[in-house]
Amino acid sequence: MTTLSEPQVQQRSASEDSRLRVVLMLEIQDGAQQRFLDVYEQLRHQVASVPGHVSDQLCQSIEDPRQWLITSEWDDQHSFLTWVDSPAHREMVKPMHGCVSDRFRSMRYSILRETSAAHGATGSRPPVEVPAGTPRPAGRPGMPQAVPGPDGVVRHALTFTVKPGSERKVAEILSGYASPKAEVDENTRLLRTSLFMHGNRVVRAVEVVGDLGAALRHVAMQPEVRAVEEAINPHLEEHRELGNPEAARAFFARAALPAVHQAVPATPPRGNLRRHALLYPVRPGHGAAVAELLAAQDRAALADPTGPVAASTVFQREDGVVRLVDLRVPAEDHPAAALGVAGEREAAELARLLDLRPEVDLRTVAGMGRALAHCDMHPLTDRSSQVS
Incomplete structure (x- = not known):
């Protein structure tokens, strides 16, 4: 998930069809942590319905509790850029602006190789153990990702x-x-x-x-x-x-x-x-x-x-x-x-x-x-x- 607008990349790279990892580094204003968490809780459900979105994680620094990290994965660059440049995105992230300081940084990376239990080792490290029953995204551009209920539906x-x-x-x-x-x-x-x-x-x-x-x-x-x-x-x-x-x-x-x-x-x-x-x-x-x-x-x-x-x-x-x-x-x-x-x-x-x-x-x-x-x-x- 990404939450703050910034000048966007206008040219698509040669790896435009690769999955995309977006990393957003944030500093939360003093006294705004709970408000930030409440806003994120609402935003994450909205972003989950955006075509091309696969998953996201919210992390807090163990050294400085003001420092936070949001990472998200997308099916491809185009899905992310189409959303982040849209009026819907700008309206969606407005509540976040009152919680976050001006010191933030957004970075985007194409996912070239991956190591997991499903794919086997693709690098020098051993495969990562994925817990049984972990939902896996469909991985198709433009389709929503959803989590089954207790009945598997x-x-x-x-x-x-x-x-x-x-x-x-x-x-x-x-x-x-x-x-x-x-x-x-x-x-x-x-x-x-x-x-x-x-x-x-x-x-x-x-x-x-x-x-x-x-x-x-x-x-x-x-x-x-x-x-x-x-x-x-x-x-x-x-x-x-x-x-x-x-x-x-x-x-x-x-x-x-x-x-x-x-x-x-x-x-x-x-x-x-x-x-x-x-x-x-x-x-x-x-x-x-x-x-x-x-x-x-x-x-x-x-x-x-x-x-x-x-x-x-x-x-x-x-x-x-x-x-x-x-x-x-x-x-x-x-x-x-x-x-x-x-x-x-x-x-x-x-x-x-x-x-x-x-x-x-x-x-x-x-x-x-x-x-x-x-x-x-x-x-x-x-x-x-x-x-x-």
Whole structure:
């Protein structure tokens, strides 16, 4: 991950297709360490959804606690430079500027050789032991990286808006497509796709076992899916060209809504579950706090195997927060569980972070009902893919 803008390299080197290592050396201002950690915690989830990003690490000096190091790995130079030169990057890193002194240094290196248990020794040192079960990135440019939940399922979401007035037509198009085949390759399978609308905003959530990037490429190539995407293109507020690799990368970067918290059991919950997606009206600058609060309450709710909440995933990017929740009861029968409100104290804290109407009091059943009616997204499709 990189967090501070600087003059960019204009020429691409001969090793432009090699993976890239970015090293950012920082000095944190006195008294700003916790604020820096809070900002980094939010930024790292946002950066993880950028096409071409593989991984990053945050390190603190053992000799001088003011000195910090952020290293990140990228699929190639172009992925990194496209992002770091973008307006989205400049907006993303603004909160970091108040924590970091002017003394920082950014360095970029092409990765030419690597030593690991998977690749064997490529230098003079012995192979590095990699712990069993460590997730490995897909390593394909332009595709998001994601970490599986406790059940081994990778979850990711995309969101975009359509032109006002076209909502009904878009809903009809998105409700009518055939599910793509589940099997992608010997290691990857598409499990489920859920689509929702709220006003003119569309959210598509996918669940995958294996390589998320491979699954997304597989879906994009299916004729039935391509026909649907072409049909809704004229209705989009922001133009996209999925047939153009560069334009597609830019679209997936804008649309990515990563799963930042997953409260799911290790084995799939049983019974007749009802899936809801809730779009929360977050006050500016409080997206990460809302996501963490909802996730903490869902983790506590999951401790009761017979309780109303069977599983939930919180997707968040900046102030966009969507919570996908599987309920054992109708949402209107248990609005607190549907909204992610555990008690009066949690309700008051959530209300402080949300931009709610004055008549919406999350401490009352009636107020929670009004909030649920406002946040609950309209379901379009919720399908498990068929195995070929």
